[in-house]
Amino acid sequence: MTTNSTGNADLYGVLGVPRDASADDIKKAFRRLAMQYHPDRNKEATAESKFKEVNAAYEVLSDPEKRSRYDRFGAAGVGGAQGFQGHEGFGGFGDIFDAFFRGTGTRRAGPQPGSDLHATLTITLEEAVAGTEHELSFERVERCPDCRATGQAGATEKPQCTECQGAGEIRRVQQSLFGQFVNVATCNRCRGEGTIVSDPCKTCRGQGMRRVPVTRSVKVPAGVDTGSQMRIAGEGDHGPRGGPPGHLYIELNVAQHEVFKRVDDDLIYDLALNIAQASLGTDVQVPTIEGDPVELKLKPGVQHGEVHVIRGRGVPHLRGSTRGDLLVRTYVVTPTKLSGDQKELLRRLAESLGTPDVPEDPSVFERIKSAFT
Numbered sequence: 001m002t003t004n005s006t007g008n009a010d011l012y013g014v015l016g017v018p019r020d021a022s023a024d025d026i027k028k029a030f031r032r033l034a035m036q037y038h039p040d041r042n043k044e045a046t047a048e049s050k051f052k053e054v055n056a057a058y059e060v061l062s063d064p065e066k067r068s069r070y071d072r073f074g075a076a077g078v079g080g081a082q083g084f085q086g087h088e089g090f091g092g093f094g095d096i097f098d099a100f101f102r103g104t105g106t107r108r109a110g111p112q113p114g115s116d117l118h119a120t121l122t123i124t125l126e127e128a129v130a131g132t133e134h135e136l137s138f139e140r141v142e143r144c145p146d147c148r149a150t151g152q153a154g155a156t157e158k159p160q161c162t163e164c165q166g167a168g169e170i171r172r173v174q175q176s177l178f179g180q181f182v183n184v185a186t187c188n189r190c191r192g193e194g195t196i197v198s199d200p201c202k203t204c205r206g207q208g209m210r211r212v213p214v215t216r217s218v219k220v221p222a223g224v225d226t227g228s229q230m231r232i233a234g235e236g237d238h239g240p241r242g243g244p245p246g247h248l249y250i251e252l253n254v255a256q257h258e259v260f261k262r263v264d265d266d267l268i269y270d271l272a273l274n275i276a277q278a279s280l281g282t283d284v285q286v287p288t289i290e291g292d293p294v295e296l297k298l299k300p301g302v303q304h305g306e307v308h309v310i311r312g313r314g315v316p317h318l319r320g321s322t323r324g325d326l327l328v329r330t331y332v333v334t335p336t337k338l339s340g341d342q343k344e345l346l347r348r349l350a351e352s353l354g355t356p357d358v359p360e361d362p363s364v365f366e367r368i369k370s371a372f373t
Helices: 011-015 023-037 047-061 064-078 093-102 125-130 275-280 340-353 362-371
Strands: 117-123 132-143 169-176 179-186 209-220 229-232 248-254 260-263 266-274 282-286 294-298 307-310 326-333
Touching: 011 023, 011 047, 023 047, 047 064, 117 132, 117 209, 125 132, 125 248, 132 248, 209 229, 209 248, 266 275, 266 282, 275 326, 294 307, 294 326
Parallel strands: 117 248, 266 326
Antiparallel strands: 132 209, 169 179, 229 248, 260 266, 282 294, 307 326
8 A cells, every 4th residue: 555754545546546636537546446345346354444445535535625635734634544534434335335326216116017927828739730729818917997006995096195295205315425415215105106095995905906817819820839939918917007018928838749740840650561561562541730641652672760751741830831841750560470371471481582681781770770769
């Protein structure tokens, strides 16, 4: 710390400014250091004492008369070297800091927006593909119609708050290092309203708001998936003091389907084939999500895990005019129960075919692996 010839702290050194610093430079230095060493922000052991020194230095150097005396006589000209008389303790420096940096308080409460609401809606895969409309029931806070949201029985005029005289706020004048400050706080009795409920409404018990059940018809667009979210504007809680209502957010859940699996906007259908169908090829009817089957021609030699694509029979893109695909994945099923004739036929077939070679194409194994994934 910088000291002067008398051994006392040099106030200019405390603020880190030259002796010819302007009032604006001194103020800027104080703001920076007060922010740095304020005990609410700085938990170092020396922060409190540093903050005291910064405040005491600013008290002197921000006052032209005190600064002049300090420049001429040193610390003796402004009350000695004991922390500058009248400011030995930490006292109300926290309040000074708050007033200096955060203003003088709150104002009378006005209209506030209502809270947003959240709901979950479960639909079927068919509804997700085609789009649907559902009735959704929920509860929300609305303005009481009996008292017109005043809280006063019969919607009569509420009397003025005697604590704040209708202002909704309490003003108190305080003395500080910087002069006289006016502290403004919301009135605790009326909570900033300026009026009080003398005869509470029986419907809402004087609150002016009440919770009511609501049913709304919700249109769900085609292409939504689990986790999709819809916003219904203005269907949330009504705002206090005439404020605008919040919004209703609906999170969608698409139930699992017994036949189809969904991957993004594609649908997967698992088609089981016996070894004869896979070997000889066959024509099959593949179901679709809309219910009208489509014909799929399979060539001889179908392998386990092959994927056949039927274009445009998947899920519509949520933000577009196209659709995903229907992917038909083949499963060649090996029989586990055979009659005597069937065993003889397969035995003769096995002798005729011989032992097959191991395929060299690794993609075959990849297809098999993906089929079981």
